[in-house]
Amino acid sequence: MRMMRRKTRARNPAAGPAKLRILDAAEERFARNGFYGVSVRDITEAAGVDVALVSYHFGGKRELFAAVFQRRAQTLNAERLALLEQVRRQALPGTPAIEEIVNAFTFPLLERSARGGPGWKSYFALIAQVNNSPEWGPVLMTEHFDPLVERFIAVLREALPDCDPREIYWGYQFLTGALTLTFAETGRIDKLSGGLCRSSDLDSVHARLARYVAAGFRALCAYAKPAGVKPATGTARPRQRAAKPRSPSPSPGRRARRRTSPERRR
Amino acid sequence: MRMMRRKTRARNPAAGPAKLRILDAAEERFARNGFYGVSVRDITEAAGVDVALVSYHFGGKRELFAAVFQRRAQTLNAERLALLEQVRRQALPGTPAIEEIVNAFTFPLLERSARGGPGWKSYFALIAQVNNSPEWGPVLMTEHFDPLVERFIAVLREALPDCDPREIYWGYQFLTGALTLTFAETGRIDKLSGGLCRSSDLDSVHARLARYVAAGFRALCAYAKPAGVKPATGTARPRQRAAKPRSPSPSPGRRARRRTSPERRR
DNA sequence: CCGATTATTCAACAAATGTTGAAGTAAATT
DNA sequence: AATTTACTTCAACATTTGTTGAATAATCGG
CATH class of the missing domain: 1.10.357.10 (Tetracycline Repressor, domain 2)
Incomplete structure (x- = not known):
């Protein structure tokens, strides 16, 4: 039982259990391209492992993502x-x-x-x-x-x-x-x-x-520290002058940019 | 020519030029789910516009993303x-x-x-x-x-x-x-x-x-400020002790994960 | 009003997506 | 040795993906 420790399967040219290899590969890919920027095939191919193993070991792509994060x-x-x-x-x-x-x-x-x-x-x-x-x-x-x-x-x-x-x-x-x-x-x-x-x-x-x-x-x-003071205005230094710039040139606050429909939530 | 200003097309229930509506919708979706987390259909449906218009106006999804960022x-x-x-x-x-x-x-x-x-x-x-x-x-x-x-x-x-x-x-x-x-x-x-x-x-x-x-x-x-001093070690205060914990356990540092091709765009 | 340019629609494409079920194989248990 | 369990493979699935080309509609310059 102890003899052939590596190469338990035909594949797996160099590494340990498939579940961990998936985690490692997923970690790297997710880190680079985010959850949606990586396909399960990207991951399994990088891990040298069959696609179906993601569903088998983790349940699905989202669960794999969570597992990577949790590990x-x-x-x-x-x-x-x-x-x-x-x-x-x-x-x-x-x-x-x-x-x-x-x-x-x-x-x-x-x-x-x-x-x-x-x-x-x-x-x-x-x-x-x-x-x-x-x-x-x-x-x-x-x-x-x-x-x-x-x-x-x-x-x-x-x-x-x-x-x-x-x-x-x-x-x-x-x-x-x-x-x-x-x-x-x-x-x-x-x-x-x-x-x-x-x-x-x-x-x-x-x-x-x-x-x-x-x-x-x-x-x-x-x-x-001064309890009553509300620190909600001004920039910073007590002795400050012209710290707060006049409203940004075409201040989007009041007027401006309300013509067609520049801002519509959905 | 000036009469029917709204409803230039059958659709467009409320808004201006389609190109801008696509930009607005894309902006919101990309911000929420990232580039890969949003499909062009998500965007065009949110904008009330045909799918093909993304390719027509911007050239493709990536170019739309760049346009949103640039705007x-x-x-x-x-x-x-x-x-x-x-x-x-x-x-x-x-x-x-x-x-x-x-x-x-x-x-x-x-x-x-x-x-x-x-x-x-x-x-x-x-x-x-x-x-x-x-x-x-x-x-x-x-x-x-x-x-x-x-x-x-x-x-x-x-x-x-x-x-x-x-x-x-x-x-x-x-x-x-x-x-x-x-x-x-x-x-x-x-x-x-x-x-x-x-x-x-x-x-x-x-x-x-x-x-x-x-x-x-x-x-x-x-x-x-002191010119010769290299500020590259220690935390902050000169008197500090036992800050460095023991080395991380199963360092995956050496081996692992460089097999296929680390970077493949689709 | 007409031709030309621009804008939009529709249908379809090949490729890629996540997931699944059946079959196969190794290891563990009996 | 037989049987169960755990793991892996393979092929296929139904969707969804981005993009395209031809057809249609609107706009504009004349």
């Missing part, structure tokens, strides 16, 4: 949660620095994307797309990551006790946006910077993101 | 550029505040998404997806927005003369990520905050994003 989520969340609690405990003098909290949130992701192998890289690229999709984002992201995010935000609130919770939620949203675009690795910053920065250089992101975000959090909270 | 880009860039130069000019004493520069970059977008009508809203949701897509992002975003972005970054560098340019490019990447996720309006922050924040509340974003991002820029630049 690595547990691992990540456990790791991030452990790191978060550790940071919280090891903060001896007072509460931990915002940087460390943010780092506990982002580092496990950046580390796996950088050195976890191509599967992890694809996985995060997939997350980058899902997170910005009105179709998939609210479903998949919420389902798999909300518990951790809630804990993360709770720790942030603990570390910023004087801060209006709304500022923290917005700050978290900005953080997530910056993080997920990082995972997309579109190479756009490479071109913009003339090669000075590479979007694949996640170590550089790790060296900067937490600092950037922490400063952002503090700025929001510092502004929102 | 509003010029308008936006002109407006943003004007605002940027105005901010730069009106900064009397010294250079303009970072907040004002960032605001010139983001405000025209936020304003149109908030009050430009459903077409603009869809357009930005589409941008949110395209920007995080490794397939479309490098092509479309670069093509339509890079000139403006380069100018924007140039002004930032002017305002932060002591700062290593790399910090500015990274800061810009984080800004773009935060901004594009905002445009997705997935409603995730609504659920997370228990209704305290709404992702559709772009005024709240406008009130916070520039401040958040400006603080981030300053934090990055302050750190990178």
